[in-house]
Amino acid sequence: MTEKTAGDEVYIKLQKFLDGMATGFTATESDADIELLKWMFKPEEAEVEIHMRAVPEPADVIAKRCGKPEAEVEEILESMVKRGLVFPYPMKKQKLYMAMNFVPGIVENMPKRMDKESAQLAERYLEDSGFLQTATDQKQMRVVPVGAAVDTTSAVATYDRIRDMVKEQELISVTPCPCREKKGFLGEPCDRPIDNELAFGTAARYRIDNDFGREIGVEEALKIIDEAEESALVITPLNTQEAFAMCLCCGCCCDFLRGLKTFDRPADHVQSSFQARIDPDLCTACGICLERCQMDAIIENEVMEIDLARCIGCGLCLSTCPEEAVSMTPKLGVQEPPLTILSLLAGIAAKRGLPSGNMERFVRKTSMASNARTWEVLYRLRLAKPIINRLAKKGYV
DSSP, X not given: OOOOOGGGHHHHHHHHHHHTSSSOOOOOTTOHHHHHHHHHSOHHHHHHHTTOOSSOEEHHHHHHHHTSOHHHXXXXXXXXXXXXXXXXXXXXXXXXXEEOXXXXXXXXXOTTTOOHHHHHHHHHHHHHHTHHHHHHHTTOBEEBOOHHHHHTOSOOOGGGOHHHHHHTOSOEEEEEOHHHHHXXXXXXXXXXXXXXXXXXXXXXXXXXHTTSSEEEOXXXXXXXXXXXXXXXXXXXXXXXXXXXXXXXXXXXXXXXXXXXXXXSOGGGGSEESEEEEEOTTTOOOOOHHHHHOSSSOEEESSSEEEOTTTOOOOOHHHXXXXXXXXXXXXXXXXXXXXXXXHHHHHHHHHHTTOGGGGGHHHHTTOOHHHHHHHHHHHHHTTOHHHHHHHHHHTTOO
């Protein structure tokens, strides 16, 4: 552990603040957490961040808690929005700002700023904090079968039919995959596509407006998913039934799959609805599935076999099997994903024993878009501040 300095104090407070958010930000004995925060946040940004809440508030309210002039805080907040640290809520008469989780949230906005030094800081934090295992156990992401696997399976829930969900979206953005970007800076580049992290609706608007990503149409989004399937990338949307964000993951770079692979039985730690089966009478042991599997779940014998303890149900083995020897079977006892990102985060907070987990019953069906509309009405009626103050006293926000 390095010796703390006076300048570290605000970052120590920031670590505790972010760790109090739903998904957390674990402290490390090596101070990798503090070093990463120093790269992500300027000192003045850290000072403002620790006075924010996980609900939207205007600059004047945040400034009052900071003890700083409103104009100064508003300028800092706007800079933080542009740097991917704060989520904005543009209203008709004023702009609101909300603190974000480390992940999902801040991390996905970092590729634009990333360089070799920051990539090394991020990787060191992941290793020293146990983040890969923690995020996996929180089930922030889920796995859905690729299109070819869905087409051969009748019992597929609406939320697992990704192509159908994408077709319904009015606003879509694409950004570089932060995991493959990071590995590239670390000298471990991946030859798979990198510009393929998708966001929808409110999340897409934020990324487009702040130049983290670009707007694309449904046709291009579907093409990106097709290319991902061809490149043996696992489709991993946020673990919600609503379309919010989606990663297309490889086992060599992506933190989600890397975390899963650290477990002896990844299948027990993943939110997925299916597992693969190989018909030994049809399999010719060609080895295509062995090459495409991202989880080392294929056992090579006289014929290929599925290690069900490692299979996460992505369907990559099915989509290119020349003998059609692979099928997808539903997993038993699988719970449905949370409806929205707000219910997902509240559920994670509840499991961590945080007071904000008590919000789960209130936000279970609340999307980010409807949440924004609700807060706009509450601010117009001058009810927002007393409600937030009451929630804050209980530690809910």
